[in-house]
Amino acid sequence: MEELSNLAHGFGVALTLPNIGFMFIGITLGVLIGVLPGLGGANGIAILLPLTFSMNPTSAIIMLSCIYWGALFGGAITSILFNIPGEPWSVATTFDGYPMAQQGKAAQALTAAFTSSFVGALFAVLLITFLAPVLARFTLKFGPAEFFAVQMLTFASFVGMSKEPPAKTLAAMMLGFSLAAVGMDSVTGTLRMTYGQPELLKGFDFLIAVIGLFGICEILLTMEEGLAFKGKSARISSRAVWDTWGEIFKYWKTFLRSTAIGCWMGITPGGATPASFMSYGMARRVSRHPERFGKGEIQGVIAPETAAHAAGTSALLPMLTLGIPGSPTAAVLLGGLLIWGLQPGPMLFVEQKDFVWGLIASMYLGNIVGLIVVLTTVPWWAAILRIPFSVIAPVIIVICAIGAYTVHSAMFDVVLMLVFGVLGYLFKKLKYPLAPLVLALVLGDMAEASFRQAMLLSQGSLSIFWSNGLVGSIVGLAMLMLLWPLWGLLRRSALRRDGGAFGEAD
Amino acid sequence: MSNDRSTAIRTRGPELTVAALLLAIALLVITDSLRVGIGWADDGPRAGYFPFYIGLLLAASSGWILLGQLRRWASSHEEFATHKQIGLVVAVLVPMVLYVGLIFVLGIYLASALLIGFFMFKHGKYKAKVALPVAIGVPLFFYAAFERWFLVPLPKGPIEQWLGL
Numbered sequence: 001m002e003e004l005s006n007l008a009h010g011f012g013v014a015l016t017l018p019n020i021g022f023m024f025i026g027i028t029l030g031v032l033i034g035v036l037p038g039l040g041g042a043n044g045i046a047i048l049l050p051l052t053f054s055m056n057p058t059s060a061i062i063m064l065s066c067i068y069w070g071a072l073f074g075g076a077i078t079s080i081l082f083n084i085p086g087e088p089w090s091v092a093t094t095f096d097g098y099p100m101a102q103q104g105k106a107a108q109a110l111t112a113a114f115t116s117s118f119v120g121a122l123f124a125v126l127l128i129t130f131l132a133p134v135l136a137r138f139t140l141k142f143g144p145a146e147f148f149a150v151q152m153l154t155f156a157s158f159v160g161m162s163k164e165p166p167a168k169t170l171a172a173m174m175l176g177f178s179l180a181a182v183g184m185d186s187v188t189g190t191l192r193m194t195y196g197q198p199e200l201l202k203g204f205d206f207l208i209a210v211i212g213l214f215g216i217c218e219i220l221l222t223m224e225e226g227l228a229f230k231g232k233s234a235r236i237s238s239r240a241v242w243d244t245w246g247e248i249f250k251y252w253k254t255f256l257r258s259t260a261i262g263c264w265m266g267i268t269p270g271g272a273t274p275a276s277f278m279s280y281g282m283a284r285r286v287s288r289h290p291e292r293f294g295k296g297e298i299q300g301v302i303a304p305e306t307a308a309h310a311a312g313t314s315a316l317l318p319m320l321t322l323g324i325p326g327s328p329t330a331a332v333l334l335g336g337l338l339i340w341g342l343q344p345g346p347m348l349f350v351e352q353k354d355f356v357w358g359l360i361a362s363m364y365l366g367n368i369v370g371l372i373v374v375l376t377t378v379p380w381w382a383a384i385l386r387i388p389f390s391v392i393a394p395v396i397i398v399i400c401a402i403g404a405y406t407v408h409s410a411m412f413d414v415v416l417m418l419v420f421g422v423l424g425y426l427f428k429k430l431k432y433p434l435a436p437l438v439l440a441l442v443l444g445d446m447a448e449a450s451f452r453q454a455m456l457l458s459q460g461s462l463s464i465f466w467s468n469g470l471v472g473s474i475v476g477l478a479m480l481m482l483l484w485p486l487w488g489l490l491r492r493s494a495l496r497r498d499g500g501a502f503g504e505a506d
Numbered sequence: 507m508s509n510d511r512s513t514a515i516r517t518r519g520p521e522l523t524v525a526a527l528l529l530a531i532a533l534l535v536i537t538d539s540l541r542v543g544i545g546w547a548d549d550g551p552r553a554g555y556f557p558f559y560i561g562l563l564l565a566a567s568s569g570w571i572l573l574g575q576l577r578r579w580a581s582s583h584e585e586f587a588t589h590k591q592i593g594l595v596v597a598v599l600v601p602m603v604l605y606v607g608l609i610f611v612l613g614i615y616l617a618s619a620l621l622i623g624f625f626m627f628k629h630g631k632y633k634a635k636v637a638l639p640v641a642i643g644v645p646l647f648f649y650a651a652f653e654r655w656f657l658v659p660l661p662k663g664p665i666e667q668w669l670g671l
Contacts, residue, residue: 051656167570171528174564178535181557185542190553193538216602223598224591390630394622395644397602401614402648406658414606422599426524429586430517448556456550 003130010357013058014365022063023362027370030070035078035381039396041071041312041329042438043214046207047403049336057340058355062362064336065316068329069121069366072272072312073374076113076305077381081106089272089308092280096293096300103296107240110378112248112298113305116255118371120306123259124266124313125363128320132360135321136349144453145464147322149474151447153481154324157268158436160481165431172427173436179204180444187452199412206335206441208404208413209420210328213434215400216421219393221428235379251299254283258303262310266326267318272311279307313363319344320356323446328435331442515592517584521575528568535561601625613663615645 013019033044045064052060075090080097093113100109142150155173162169182193183203194200249255258279265275283303284293293300315326316333323344325331337344342352349356374381404417427434440447458464466472539554539561546552575582587595601624608617623641626632652658653671662671 051658165571167567167574171525171564171567171571174560174567175528175531177560178531178557178564181535181560185553187550188547188553190542192542192553192557193535195534195538220595220598223594224587226591226594388630390625390628390632391622391640393598393629394601394618394625397605397621398614398618398644398648401606401609401618402652402660405614405660406652409659411610411661414609418602418606421602425595426520430521430524432524451556452551455555460546460551 003133006133006353006357007129007361009353010359010361011365013354013358014062014361019059019062019358019362020365020369022059023066023366023369024373026063026066027070027073027366027373030067030072030370031074031077031374031377031381032070032384033067034071034074035384036392036396039399040214040218041068042327042332043211043400043403044071045329045332045336046210047215047399049207049332049339050403050406052336053339057337057342058358060340061333061336061355061359062366064333065359065362066366066370068312068333069363069370070373071329072121072309073114073117073370074381075308076117077110077374077378078385080109080113080301081382082385089276089312090304091273092276092304092308093301095280095304096295096297099294099296100298100301105296107236108244108247108298109301110236111241111244111375112301114371114374115245115248116258116302116305117309118367119255120259120262120308120310121313121363121367124263124310124317125360125367127263127314128317128363129360132317132321132356133349135317136346139321139346140350142346144450144457145467146471146474148447148450148454149465149471149478150322151324151443151450153474153478154318154443155436155440156478156481158433158439160484161268161274162433162436163274164433166485168430168432169436172432172434173440176437176440177444177447179209180206180441181448186445186449199410202408204416204441205407205413206438207332207407208416209441210332210438211400211404212417212420213424213427213438214328215396215403216417217424217428217434219396220421220425222389223393236375241375248298248302251302254299254302255306257282257286258306259310262307262312263314265307266311266314268326272308272315272327275311276304276308279303316363320348320359321346324443325439328438331439335442513590514588515586516582517586518575518579518582520586522572525568525572525575529565529572532561532565532568536565597629609661611663613666614660615649616663616665618645618648 029048030041030044033039033041039047045067048064048067052064055063072089075085076093076097078084079090079093080101083094083098085091085094097109097113100106139146158173159166159169178193180203182200183191184201185192191201261279261282262272262275265278266272280293280300280303283299284290287293287297287299289297312327312329315330317326319325319330319334323334325334334344342348342355400417401414404413405411407413424434426432427437454464458467464471465475535557539558542554543552544554544558546555601621605617605621608620611617612620619641622644623637626637626640627634630637648660652660
């Protein structure tokens with residue numbers, strides 16, 4: 001078992017005193033980010049990324065990925081105690097988590113949520129440990145055409161699987177690609193789409209977009225709802241933890257099912273949010289007492305939390321092996337790798353063994369640290385949520401502005417962040433998805449490079465995309481995903497022949 | 507859908523605006539791709555080769571949304587937000603824009619103090635003895651963290667210059 005010795009080596013890399021310190025800092029910051037509205041995994045990491053440029057890449061990614069785990073844990077706290085999902089993937093947790101808190105079972109709900117998160121993440125990390133090296137070896141044979149095909153599959157599955165209207169998914173994605181193309185073309189050195197504006201020379205940085213689209217936009221949306229935090233307080237005693245642990249492992253089938261859903265949705269770019277809803281729906285469907293769901297059923301907490309954490313973790317598998325992130329947060333981490341001069345993809349497993357296995361080992365350790373931190377510190381986080389929004393909101397705006405400025409030390413970026421914030425608000429209200437926009441912005445240059453290399457190999461003939469079985473089947477699958485909504489459209493218009501053929505915005 | 511439609515803004519206006527904006531961006535992308543060349547040079551595809559098709563796809567998808575919205579113009583009553591909600595959003599957005607403008611003039615620390623103070627007075631109804639320490643303390647903390655600890659200089663204004671920082 002080569003993987004096990006590599007993993008043992010990774011533990012050696014991750015288990016140094018400074019790195020464990022970074023884990024604790026990361027988890028704590030992450031929970032804070034997850035608890036506060038307007039700060040989430042993606043933009044939280046985007047804001048902190050510039051501060052890690054001078055750090056050793058392994059320590060930096062350990063800290064940043066721990067922020068991600070912390071944010072995943074933190075989302076559950078606000079959902080259960082305040083009925084406010086701190087993160088989109090914890091919306092489903094509110095359905096049964098908040099009723100449990102109202103019935104005075106907050107400690108059980110929180111313990112169940114944290115434990116499920118931990119179990120989901122653990123299975124996903126196991127999957128990464130054993131699948132990633134195999135996948136990396138397999139993808140070593142990939143040429144530019146295969147890489148472009150995989151990228152196309154990623155984007156096509158957004159169109160095919162997202163619940164937003166396909167035309168809007170496509171538009172958001174193409175906007176991302178367009179913005180990525182602005183600036184100097186890395187191959188020919190030509191300036192594109194700058195229209196003589198010197199600020200546009202360096203192009204649009206996705207970090208700015210993420211801070212605006214997720215941070216500023218979230219503040220606007222929270223303000224619109226005019227919400228006031230009114231929550232339950234909670235203290236987790238060690239007895240409650242033991243009792244809950246005794247109870248929840250009866251539901252091992254729910255755990256397994258939710259983990260499977262989560263891992264699948266994380267590797268394909270479905271993401272944590274749809275995974276949590278799917279898993280909740282599935283748990284209710286197969287339950288013998290579906291009527292108990294929504295009234296404080298513990299399985300209604302276990303299912304979405306397990307799936308969300310499994311999805312969030314396994315989103316790193318395609319990022320490491322293919323250089324294709326499965327979620328916006330993974331996309332930001334990928335951007336970090338590029339900035340530190342590490343090229344994600346199969347070669348990473350050959351050239352940067354310390355980094356990769358240090359990161360994988362830190363996923364095990366980070367989640368253990370996370371579980372301990374959240375179980376012991378819940379009352380403090382609940383106290384933070386009692387700070388009124390009129391204090392939190394301006395402070396978060398200041399943090400976002402500082403974060404946007406520090407990326408390139410440019411005020412233009414701060415202005416851009418505001419523009420992205422307003423755009424994000426409009427997109428959210430009009431049901432344009434944000435994830436494909438961010439992913440296209442991150443992957444735009446890579447997708448273009450692999451497309452052009454493929455075209456160079458074939459002298460401009462598209463036939464390279466079905467020149468062998470491998471690339472052909474990936475492209476075929478992508479086409480299927482792309483045309484999937486069209487099939488639904490045809491079926492619907494056949495059902496009601498009377499008109500309204502433009503059936504996009506329903 | 508609300509019964510009293512006069513208090514809400516319908517989705518169709520913003521929907522059309524965003525689709526038109528995207529279409530305009532698509533046209534910008536297509537024109538400039540044509541300018542730098544979408545064909546094939548001696549050393550491979552030209553710079554506009556890839557963005558041209560991206561622009562076409564963006565134009566097609568936003569055009570589709572635009573046309574669809576126009577076709578359903580009279581019959582779409584979906585709500586975007588109520589006037590009250592828009593008011594709340596504007597109440598955050600305007601200070602935010604002013605804040606970014608003020609960073610140019612006053613530097614980020616003083617502007618941040620003003621923003622936090624304004625929010626706490628206006629929206630939180632705090633008294634000066636609560637609001638002032640927070641408004642001054644938070645920027646001071648960021649000053650210590652960024653300028654001293656991380657050694658990342660942030661935009662400064664005349665006050666900082668006068669203090670010789």
